[in-house]
Amino acid sequence: MSRAAHPAGPRYADVLPGAGVSGPPADLNALVAKVWPTSAVRGEDGALRLGGVSVAALAAEHGTPAYLIDERDWRTRARAWLAAFGDFEAGEPPVHYAAKAFLSKAIARWAAEEGLGLDVCSGGELAIALAADFPAGRLTFHGNNKSVEELERALDAGVGRIVLDSFAEIDRLAELAASRGVRPRVMVRITVGVEAHTHEFIATAHEDQKFGFSLSGGSAADAVRQVLKHESLELVGIHSHIGSQIFDTAGFEVAAHRAVGLLAAIRDEYGIRLPELDLGGGLGIAYTSEDDPADAFDIVAGLKAIVGRECFGYGLQVPRLTVEPGRAISGTPGVTIYRVGTVKPLDGLRTYVSVDGGMSDNIRTALYDAAYTCVVASRVSDAPPMLARVVGKHCESGDIVVRDAWLPSDVVPGDLLAVAATGAYCRSMASNYNHALRPPVVAVLEGTSRTLVRRETEADLLALDLG
Ligand code: PLP
Secondary structure, eight states, rough: OOGGGGSOOOOHHHSTTTTOOOOOOOOOOOOOOTTTTTTOOETTTTEEEETTTTHHHHHHHHSSHHHEEHHHHHHHHHHHHHHHOOOOOOOSSSBBGGOOOOOOOOHHHHHHHHHHHEEHHHHHHHHHHHHOOOOOGGEEOSSSOOOHHHHHHHHHTTTTEEESHHHHHHHHHHHHHHHTTOOEEEEEEEEEOOOOOOOOOOOSSSSSSSSSHHHHHHSHHHHHHHHHHOOOOEEEEEOOOSSSSSSSSSSHHHHHHHHHHHHHHHHHOOOOOOOOEEEEOOOOOOOOOOOOOOOOOHHHHHHHHHHHHHHHHTOOOOOOOOOOOHHHHHHHEEEEEEEEEEEEOTSSSSSEEEEETTTTTOOOOHOOOOOOOOOEOOOOOOOOOOEEEOOOOSSTTOEEEEEEEEEEEOTTTTEEEEEOOOOOSGGGOOOGGGGGGOEEEEEEEEEEEEEOOOOOOHHHHHHHHHO
16 A cells, blocks of 8 residues: 555554664674763673673662762763863853752762862752752752742852842842842843754743743843842843753854843943853763764864854953753763563564663653663673563553663573663652652762662652651
Protein backbone atom coordinates (compact mmCIF):
# COMPACT_ATOMS: atom_id res chain seq x y z
CA MET A 1 0.00 0.00 0.00
CA SER A 2 1.42 3.34 -0.91
CA ARG A 3 2.00 5.90 1.79
CA ALA A 4 0.24 8.56 -0.28
CA ALA A 5 -3.01 6.54 -0.08
CA HIS A 6 -3.04 6.88 3.73
CA PRO A 7 -1.60 10.29 4.46
CA ALA A 8 -2.88 10.36 8.04
CA GLY A 9 -1.73 6.86 9.00
CA PRO A 10 1.55 6.01 10.68
CA ARG A 11 4.52 5.83 8.34
CA TYR A 12 5.84 2.31 8.06
CA ALA A 13 9.28 3.49 9.14
CA ASP A 14 7.81 4.94 12.35
CA VAL A 15 6.41 1.61 13.55
CA LEU A 16 9.44 -0.52 12.71
CA PRO A 17 11.37 -1.43 15.84
CA GLY A 18 14.41 0.78 15.95
CA ALA A 19 13.13 3.09 13.22
CA GLY A 20 15.38 6.09 12.98
CA VAL A 21 18.00 4.49 15.24
CA SER A 22 21.49 4.36 13.85
CA GLY A 23 23.13 0.96 13.57
CA PRO A 24 25.01 -0.80 16.35
CA PRO A 25 28.47 0.52 17.20
CA ALA A 26 31.39 -1.53 15.89
CA ASP A 27 32.34 -2.53 19.42
CA LEU A 28 29.61 -2.74 22.06
CA ASN A 29 32.20 -2.77 24.84
CA ALA A 30 33.91 0.44 23.72
CA LEU A 31 33.34 3.69 25.60
CA VAL A 32 32.76 6.74 23.41
CA ALA A 33 35.06 9.25 25.09
CA LYS A 34 32.88 12.35 24.91
CA VAL A 35 29.91 10.61 26.55
CA TRP A 36 31.70 9.10 29.57
CA PRO A 37 33.72 10.68 32.39
CA THR A 38 37.39 11.09 31.51
CA SER A 39 38.44 8.32 33.92
CA ALA A 40 36.11 5.69 32.39
CA VAL A 41 38.00 2.60 31.19
CA ARG A 42 37.45 -1.14 31.00
CA GLY A 43 39.52 -2.97 33.62
CA GLU A 44 41.38 -6.20 32.90
CA ASP A 45 38.33 -8.15 34.07
CA GLY A 46 36.20 -6.23 31.55
CA ALA A 47 34.32 -4.27 34.19
CA LEU A 48 33.90 -0.54 33.77
CA ARG A 49 36.14 1.48 36.09
CA LEU A 50 35.45 5.07 37.13
CA GLY A 51 37.89 7.16 39.14
CA GLY A 52 40.04 4.05 39.43
CA VAL A 53 37.27 1.97 41.04
CA SER A 54 35.47 -0.97 39.43
CA VAL A 55 31.71 -0.52 39.14
CA ALA A 56 31.34 -4.10 40.36
CA ALA A 57 33.05 -3.07 43.62
CA LEU A 58 30.98 0.10 43.78
CA ALA A 59 27.76 -1.87 43.30
CA ALA A 60 28.83 -4.32 46.01
CA GLU A 61 29.64 -1.51 48.44
CA HIS A 62 26.89 1.02 47.69
CA GLY A 63 24.16 -1.11 46.10
CA THR A 64 22.20 -0.32 42.95
CA PRO A 65 20.89 1.82 41.50
CA ALA A 66 23.52 4.40 42.38
CA TYR A 67 24.58 7.72 40.93
CA LEU A 68 28.37 7.93 40.57
CA ILE A 69 30.30 11.17 40.09
CA ASP A 70 33.88 11.37 38.90
CA GLU A 71 35.13 14.16 41.16
CA ARG A 72 38.25 14.92 39.15
CA ASP A 73 36.23 15.21 35.95
CA TRP A 74 33.69 17.53 37.65
CA ARG A 75 36.44 19.80 38.95
CA THR A 76 38.31 19.76 35.63
CA ARG A 77 35.23 20.92 33.75
CA ALA A 78 34.59 23.65 36.34
CA ARG A 79 38.20 24.83 35.96
CA ALA A 80 37.98 24.79 32.18
CA TRP A 81 34.95 27.10 32.23
CA LEU A 82 36.72 29.56 34.51
CA ALA A 83 40.01 29.34 32.60
CA ALA A 84 38.14 30.06 29.37
CA PHE A 85 37.32 33.53 30.72
CA GLY A 86 40.90 34.37 31.67
CA ASP A 87 41.50 36.86 34.49
CA PHE A 88 38.65 38.20 36.58
CA GLU A 89 38.17 40.35 39.66
CA ALA A 90 38.65 38.46 42.95
CA GLY A 91 35.34 37.25 44.38
CA GLU A 92 33.46 37.97 41.13
CA PRO A 93 33.73 34.75 39.10
CA PRO A 94 32.29 34.91 35.58
CA VAL A 95 31.02 31.31 35.88
CA HIS A 96 28.15 30.41 38.20
CA TYR A 97 27.41 26.70 38.43
CA ALA A 98 23.64 26.15 38.09
CA ALA A 99 22.72 24.23 41.24
CA LYS A 100 19.49 22.91 39.71
CA ALA A 101 21.58 20.47 37.64
CA PHE A 102 22.65 18.79 40.88
CA LEU A 103 23.61 20.18 44.28
CA SER A 104 24.73 18.61 47.51
CA LYS A 105 26.93 20.06 50.24
CA ALA A 106 30.02 18.40 48.74
CA ILE A 107 29.21 19.80 45.30
CA ALA A 108 28.79 23.28 46.79
CA ARG A 109 32.23 22.86 48.41
CA TRP A 110 33.79 21.70 45.13
CA ALA A 111 32.28 24.74 43.41
CA ALA A 112 33.58 27.03 46.17
CA GLU A 113 37.07 25.47 46.08
CA GLU A 114 37.26 25.76 42.30
CA GLY A 115 36.34 29.45 42.58
CA LEU A 116 32.94 29.28 40.88
CA GLY A 117 29.85 31.27 41.70
CA LEU A 118 26.62 29.39 42.33
CA ASP A 119 23.17 29.99 40.87
CA VAL A 120 20.38 28.84 43.22
CA CYS A 121 16.67 29.04 42.51
CA SER A 122 14.90 27.90 45.67
CA GLY A 123 15.08 28.08 49.44
CA GLY A 124 16.26 24.47 49.44
CA GLU A 125 19.18 25.09 47.10
CA LEU A 126 20.07 28.20 49.11
CA ALA A 127 19.96 26.16 52.33
CA ILE A 128 22.35 23.52 50.94
CA ALA A 129 24.76 26.19 49.69
CA LEU A 130 24.75 28.01 53.03
CA ALA A 131 25.10 24.75 54.97
CA ALA A 132 28.25 24.09 52.95
CA ASP A 133 29.54 27.59 53.83
CA PHE A 134 29.46 28.63 50.18
CA PRO A 135 30.52 32.31 50.06
CA ALA A 136 27.19 34.16 49.95
CA GLY A 137 28.59 36.97 47.82
CA ARG A 138 29.15 34.47 45.00
CA LEU A 139 25.50 33.32 45.02
CA THR A 140 22.90 34.42 42.49
CA PHE A 141 19.30 33.85 43.52
CA HIS A 142 16.80 33.06 40.74
CA GLY A 143 13.15 32.10 40.53
CA ASN A 144 9.89 33.31 39.02
CA ASN A 145 7.99 33.05 42.32
CA LYS A 146 10.38 33.48 45.22
CA SER A 147 8.49 33.55 48.49
CA VAL A 148 8.84 36.39 51.00
CA GLU A 149 10.66 33.96 53.30
CA GLU A 150 13.10 33.02 50.52
CA LEU A 151 13.78 36.68 49.72
CA GLU A 152 14.29 37.46 53.42
CA ARG A 153 16.70 34.56 53.75
CA ALA A 154 18.63 35.67 50.67
CA LEU A 155 18.89 39.23 52.02
CA ASP A 156 19.92 38.05 55.48
CA ALA A 157 22.58 35.78 53.98
CA GLY A 158 23.87 38.63 51.81
CA VAL A 159 23.63 36.82 48.45
CA GLY A 160 25.63 38.47 45.68
CA ARG A 161 22.76 39.03 43.28
CA ILE A 162 19.01 38.56 43.13
CA VAL A 163 17.51 38.12 39.67
CA LEU A 164 14.14 39.87 39.51
CA ASP A 165 11.42 38.12 37.55
CA SER A 166 8.11 39.99 38.10
CA PHE A 167 6.79 43.45 38.91
CA ALA A 168 5.35 42.19 42.19
CA GLU A 169 8.75 40.88 43.18
CA ILE A 170 10.48 44.19 42.45
CA ASP A 171 8.30 46.05 44.97
CA ARG A 172 8.35 43.16 47.44
CA LEU A 173 12.15 42.97 47.48
CA ALA A 174 12.54 46.76 47.59
CA GLU A 175 10.33 46.91 50.67
CA LEU A 176 12.10 44.02 52.41
CA ALA A 177 15.51 45.54 51.65
CA ALA A 178 14.45 49.00 52.86
CA SER A 179 13.09 47.58 56.10
CA ARG A 180 16.45 45.86 56.71
CA GLY A 181 18.52 48.86 55.67
CA VAL A 182 20.32 46.88 52.97
CA ARG A 183 20.76 47.54 49.24
CA PRO A 184 20.98 44.21 47.34
CA ARG A 185 22.51 44.02 43.89
CA VAL A 186 19.78 42.96 41.47
CA MET A 187 19.50 41.94 37.82
CA VAL A 188 16.42 42.03 35.62
CA ARG A 189 15.67 38.79 33.80
CA ILE A 190 14.53 39.45 30.26
CA THR A 191 13.08 37.19 27.59
CA VAL A 192 14.74 37.99 24.33
CA GLY A 193 12.43 36.07 21.99
CA VAL A 194 14.98 33.42 21.09
CA GLU A 195 13.83 29.84 21.03
CA ALA A 196 16.82 27.61 21.54
CA HIS A 197 17.03 24.59 19.25
CA THR A 198 15.86 22.10 21.77
CA HIS A 199 12.77 20.46 23.26
CA GLU A 200 9.81 22.82 23.67
CA PHE A 201 9.49 22.32 27.42
CA ILE A 202 13.06 23.25 28.15
CA ALA A 203 13.30 26.23 25.84
CA THR A 204 12.80 29.24 28.08
CA ALA A 205 13.38 32.43 26.16
CA HIS A 206 10.50 32.50 23.72
CA GLU A 207 7.72 34.90 24.63
CA ASP A 208 4.92 32.52 25.74
CA GLN A 209 6.45 31.34 29.01
CA LYS A 210 6.59 32.11 32.71
CA PHE A 211 10.14 33.46 33.08
CA GLY A 212 11.35 37.02 32.82
CA PHE A 213 10.17 40.29 31.31
CA SER A 214 9.48 40.49 27.60
CA LEU A 215 11.84 42.69 25.65
CA SER A 216 9.66 43.08 22.58
CA GLY A 217 6.50 43.65 24.64
CA GLY A 218 8.18 46.50 26.54
CA SER A 219 7.89 44.99 30.00
CA ALA A 220 11.68 44.61 30.29
CA ALA A 221 12.09 48.39 29.90
CA ASP A 222 9.22 48.94 32.37
CA ALA A 223 10.87 46.61 34.89
CA VAL A 224 14.14 48.54 34.64
CA ARG A 225 12.21 51.79 35.21
CA GLN A 226 10.48 50.33 38.25
CA VAL A 227 13.72 49.01 39.77
CA LEU A 228 15.46 52.35 39.28
CA LYS A 229 12.70 54.10 41.27
CA HIS A 230 13.67 52.08 44.35
CA GLU A 231 16.57 53.51 46.35
CA SER A 232 16.90 50.20 48.17
CA LEU A 233 17.80 48.23 45.03
CA GLU A 234 21.09 48.45 43.15
CA LEU A 235 20.51 47.50 39.52
CA VAL A 236 23.73 45.93 38.23
CA GLY A 237 22.68 44.22 35.04
CA ILE A 238 20.51 42.21 32.71
CA HIS A 239 20.00 38.45 32.71
CA SER A 240 18.90 36.21 29.86
CA HIS A 241 18.67 32.42 29.58
CA ILE A 242 17.64 31.01 26.21
CA GLY A 243 17.22 27.27 26.74
CA SER A 244 19.04 23.99 27.21
CA GLN A 245 21.26 21.55 25.32
CA ILE A 246 22.54 24.30 23.04
CA PHE A 247 25.55 23.24 20.98
CA ASP A 248 26.75 26.51 19.48
CA THR A 249 26.59 30.28 19.96
CA ALA A 250 24.00 31.05 17.24
CA GLY A 251 21.11 31.51 19.70
CA PHE A 252 23.32 33.61 21.98
CA GLU A 253 24.16 35.87 19.06
CA VAL A 254 20.55 37.07 18.83
CA ALA A 255 20.14 37.11 22.63
CA ALA A 256 23.27 39.23 23.09
CA HIS A 257 22.23 41.58 20.29
CA ARG A 258 18.90 42.25 21.97
CA ALA A 259 20.22 42.36 25.54
CA VAL A 260 23.01 44.79 24.61
CA GLY A 261 20.38 46.86 22.77
CA LEU A 262 18.54 47.18 26.10
CA LEU A 263 21.76 48.19 27.90
CA ALA A 264 22.24 50.90 25.27
CA ALA A 265 18.64 52.07 25.64
CA ILE A 266 19.11 52.30 29.42
CA ARG A 267 22.25 54.37 28.93
CA ASP A 268 20.42 56.66 26.51
CA GLU A 269 17.36 57.11 28.73
CA TYR A 270 18.91 57.29 32.20
CA GLY A 271 22.56 58.10 31.51
CA ILE A 272 23.70 55.02 33.46
CA ARG A 273 25.92 52.15 32.46
CA LEU A 274 24.85 48.77 33.83
CA PRO A 275 28.08 46.86 34.44
CA GLU A 276 26.89 43.24 34.07
CA LEU A 277 25.36 40.93 31.49
CA ASP A 278 24.52 37.31 32.34
CA LEU A 279 23.73 35.10 29.35
CA GLY A 280 22.56 32.18 31.50
CA GLY A 281 23.28 28.50 30.99
CA GLY A 282 22.07 25.92 28.52
CA LEU A 283 25.38 24.76 27.08
CA GLY A 284 24.96 21.23 25.79
CA ILE A 285 26.76 17.95 26.40
CA ALA A 286 27.02 14.67 24.48
CA TYR A 287 24.45 12.07 25.53
CA THR A 288 25.10 9.89 22.49
CA SER A 289 27.89 9.56 19.95
CA GLU A 290 25.82 11.75 17.61
CA ASP A 291 25.92 14.82 19.86
CA ASP A 292 28.77 17.20 19.16
CA PRO A 293 28.88 20.12 21.61
CA ALA A 294 31.51 22.83 21.39
CA ASP A 295 33.95 22.99 24.30
CA ALA A 296 34.01 25.68 27.00
CA PHE A 297 36.88 27.61 25.40
CA ASP A 298 35.16 27.88 22.01
CA ILE A 299 31.82 28.82 23.58
CA VAL A 300 33.31 31.51 25.82
CA ALA A 301 35.48 32.92 23.00
CA GLY A 302 32.35 33.03 20.82
CA LEU A 303 30.25 34.74 23.51
CA LYS A 304 32.94 37.32 24.24
CA ALA A 305 33.32 38.10 20.54
CA ILE A 306 29.56 38.49 20.09
CA VAL A 307 29.12 40.74 23.13
CA GLY A 308 32.23 42.77 22.23
CA ARG A 309 30.97 43.33 18.69
CA GLU A 310 27.48 44.32 19.84
CA CYS A 311 28.85 46.77 22.41
CA PHE A 312 31.18 48.29 19.83
CA GLY A 313 28.15 48.80 17.58
CA TYR A 314 26.31 50.72 20.31
CA GLY A 315 29.40 52.56 21.56
CA LEU A 316 29.03 50.85 24.93
CA GLN A 317 31.75 49.74 27.31
CA VAL A 318 31.72 45.92 27.39
CA PRO A 319 29.87 44.73 30.53
CA ARG A 320 31.21 42.02 32.81
CA LEU A 321 29.98 38.84 31.12
CA THR A 322 28.79 35.89 33.22
CA VAL A 323 27.37 32.45 32.37
CA GLU A 324 25.59 29.76 34.38
CA PRO A 325 26.43 26.30 33.07
CA GLY A 326 24.85 23.43 34.97
CA ARG A 327 24.77 20.38 32.75
CA ALA A 328 28.05 21.33 31.02
CA ILE A 329 29.85 20.96 34.36
CA SER A 330 28.03 18.15 36.15
CA GLY A 331 26.36 16.14 33.36
CA THR A 332 29.22 14.09 31.91
CA PRO A 333 31.03 13.31 35.19
CA GLY A 334 27.88 11.46 36.35
CA VAL A 335 27.02 7.83 35.57
CA THR A 336 24.13 5.75 36.93
CA ILE A 337 24.63 2.06 37.56
CA TYR A 338 21.70 -0.34 37.65
CA ARG A 339 21.31 -4.10 38.12
CA VAL A 340 19.40 -5.97 35.41
CA GLY A 341 16.41 -7.82 36.87
CA THR A 342 14.57 -9.27 33.87
CA VAL A 343 15.19 -9.66 30.14
CA LYS A 344 12.03 -10.00 28.06
CA PRO A 345 12.32 -10.56 24.29
CA LEU A 346 9.14 -9.53 22.46
CA ASP A 347 8.88 -11.55 19.27
CA GLY A 348 9.57 -9.48 16.17
CA LEU A 349 9.73 -6.27 18.18
CA ARG A 350 12.59 -5.77 20.60
CA THR A 351 13.98 -6.93 23.94
CA TYR A 352 12.96 -5.17 27.14
CA VAL A 353 15.71 -5.09 29.74
CA SER A 354 14.35 -4.11 33.17
CA VAL A 355 16.59 -2.51 35.74
CA ASP A 356 16.15 -1.80 39.44
CA GLY A 357 15.50 1.94 39.04
CA GLY A 358 13.71 3.92 36.35
CA MET A 359 11.74 7.13 35.96
CA SER A 360 12.08 7.90 39.68
CA ASP A 361 15.86 8.31 39.30
CA ASN A 362 15.87 9.58 35.70
CA ILE A 363 12.72 11.33 34.51
CA ARG A 364 14.39 12.96 31.51
CA THR A 365 13.60 10.17 29.05
CA ALA A 366 9.89 10.21 29.91
CA LEU A 367 9.73 14.01 30.22
CA TYR A 368 11.87 15.20 27.30
CA ASP A 369 12.30 12.04 25.23
CA ALA A 370 15.98 12.37 26.10
CA ALA A 371 18.43 9.90 24.52
CA TYR A 372 21.11 8.15 26.57
CA THR A 373 24.02 5.80 26.01
CA CYS A 374 24.41 2.66 28.10
CA VAL A 375 26.68 -0.35 28.28
CA VAL A 376 26.87 -3.62 30.14
CA ALA A 377 29.28 -2.49 32.82
CA SER A 378 30.16 -5.62 34.76
CA ARG A 379 31.85 -7.50 31.90
CA VAL A 380 32.65 -7.41 28.20
CA SER A 381 30.78 -9.59 25.73
CA ASP A 382 31.37 -10.92 22.21
CA ALA A 383 27.68 -11.68 21.67
CA PRO A 384 26.06 -10.01 18.65
CA PRO A 385 24.25 -6.73 19.29
CA MET A 386 20.52 -6.51 19.89
CA LEU A 387 18.34 -3.44 19.93
CA ALA A 388 16.97 -3.21 23.45
CA ARG A 389 14.86 -0.84 25.48
CA VAL A 390 16.08 -0.31 29.03
CA VAL A 391 13.09 0.18 31.29
CA GLY A 392 12.57 0.72 34.99
CA LYS A 393 10.44 -1.04 37.58
CA HIS A 394 7.66 1.53 37.93
CA CYS A 395 3.96 1.07 37.17
CA GLU A 396 4.03 3.18 34.04
CA SER A 397 4.63 2.03 30.48
CA GLY A 398 6.48 5.29 29.83
CA ASP A 399 9.01 4.27 32.48
CA ILE A 400 11.90 4.15 30.03
CA VAL A 401 15.53 4.78 30.95
CA VAL A 402 17.11 4.31 27.49
CA ARG A 403 14.68 4.15 24.58
CA ASP A 404 17.05 2.56 22.07
CA ALA A 405 20.10 0.81 23.44
CA TRP A 406 22.40 -1.55 21.55
CA LEU A 407 23.30 -4.21 24.08
CA PRO A 408 25.00 -7.58 23.70
CA SER A 409 22.35 -10.24 23.11
CA ASP A 410 23.63 -12.32 26.03
CA VAL A 411 22.62 -9.71 28.63
CA VAL A 412 21.21 -11.53 31.66
CA PRO A 413 19.67 -10.76 35.05
CA GLY A 414 22.46 -9.82 37.43
CA ASP A 415 24.47 -7.87 34.86
CA LEU A 416 25.26 -4.27 35.75
CA LEU A 417 24.27 -1.58 33.27
CA ALA A 418 25.86 1.87 33.29
CA VAL A 419 24.04 4.85 31.79
CA ALA A 420 26.29 7.74 30.80
CA ALA A 421 25.88 11.49 31.33
CA THR A 422 23.38 11.34 34.19
CA GLY A 423 25.12 13.86 36.44
CA ALA A 424 22.67 16.66 35.63
CA TYR A 425 18.90 16.75 36.15
CA CYS A 426 18.64 13.12 37.30
CA ARG A 427 19.18 13.11 41.08
CA SER A 428 17.93 16.70 41.24
CA MET A 429 14.66 15.71 39.49
CA ALA A 430 14.33 12.33 41.21
CA SER A 431 11.05 11.38 42.87
CA ASN A 432 9.67 8.80 45.25
CA TYR A 433 7.17 7.49 42.70
CA ASN A 434 5.89 4.09 43.84
CA HIS A 435 7.65 4.95 47.09
CA ALA A 436 10.95 4.22 45.42
CA LEU A 437 13.95 4.95 47.60
CA ARG A 438 16.10 7.56 45.91
CA PRO A 439 19.58 6.19 45.15
CA PRO A 440 22.78 7.42 46.78
CA VAL A 441 25.24 9.78 45.14
CA VAL A 442 28.76 8.42 45.35
CA ALA A 443 31.90 10.32 44.37
CA VAL A 444 34.87 8.40 42.97
CA LEU A 445 38.42 9.70 43.01
CA GLU A 446 41.79 8.01 42.62
CA GLY A 447 40.70 4.54 43.55
CA THR A 448 38.36 5.49 46.39
CA SER A 449 34.65 6.14 46.73
CA ARG A 450 32.74 8.36 49.13
CA THR A 451 28.99 8.71 49.66
CA LEU A 452 27.89 12.31 49.16
CA VAL A 453 24.17 11.69 49.58
CA ARG A 454 23.06 8.43 51.17
CA ARG A 455 20.39 6.12 49.79
CA GLU A 456 16.92 6.76 51.16
CA THR A 457 15.51 4.10 53.43
CA GLU A 458 12.03 2.88 54.23
CA ALA A 459 12.54 4.56 57.59
CA ASP A 460 12.90 7.90 55.72
CA LEU A 461 9.60 7.25 53.94
CA LEU A 462 7.82 6.24 57.11
CA ALA A 463 9.24 9.17 59.05
CA LEU A 464 7.41 11.59 56.74
CA ASP A 465 4.14 9.68 56.96
CA LEU A 466 2.37 10.75 60.14
CA GLY A 467 -0.39 8.19 59.82
N1 PLP B 1 20.48 29.45 34.44
C1 PLP B 1 19.13 29.48 34.38
C2 PLP B 1 18.43 30.76 34.67
C3 PLP B 1 18.40 28.32 34.08
O1 PLP B 1 17.07 28.36 34.04
C4 PLP B 1 19.10 27.12 33.82
C5 PLP B 1 18.38 25.88 33.48
O2 PLP B 1 17.21 25.77 33.42
C6 PLP B 1 20.50 27.13 33.89
C7 PLP B 1 21.16 28.31 34.20
C8 PLP B 1 21.32 25.90 33.67
O3 PLP B 1 21.09 25.31 32.44
P1 PLP B 1 22.05 24.14 31.94
O4 PLP B 1 22.13 23.12 33.02
O5 PLP B 1 21.36 23.62 30.73
O6 PLP B 1 23.38 24.77 31.67
